[in-house]
Amino acid sequence: MAEATNTDSPGRGGRGARDRILASAAELFYVEGINATGVDLIASRADVSKRTLYKYFPSKAALVEQYLAFVREMVTDPRAADADGPRERLMLLFEVPEPGEGRMRGCPFHNAAVEAAAVMPEVADFVQLQKQAFAAAIIELCREYGATDPDLLGHQIALLYEGAAALSTSLNDPQAWAYARITVEALLDQSRAD
Incomplete structure (x- = not known):
């Protein structure tokens, strides 16, 4: 009598498959890019079949959306940052990252917007909503800080954040964050009528 064999390895399919797919x-997506990463590679890294991947994520666009939702949950709302006041919470956005071993990759939402612009409009919509919510949170902190024009200041700070993320990625150099930090400090100093 032939011995029964298990066609799935212990990690394949089954429990945790969705989480492994999403983590992979x-x-x-963050390190290699959305367009450069195929579902075959994701399935292989997650130790699942493509069929299992498509069971949980019916399209690559659906997987990208869930990836961005996953990232959004991990990104702390700047209003909830562990700091004493609104100024300190805003400044936490501009901590200068330590240079790592790999390339700097910047903002995952910006990266997704650029890569998905023409081929995944639903992803572009998701990113737009995320960026609007992020700017609104910064504006709210500026209002709490007592800025005379919190809308203007909030948009300036959001622009500096986006610029630092993009430039540090393009140059693979964290120095852009240091320059942005100095600029934000100056804007905050000038923003209140004393």
């Missing part, structure tokens, strides 16, 4: 996609 998150790492690969």
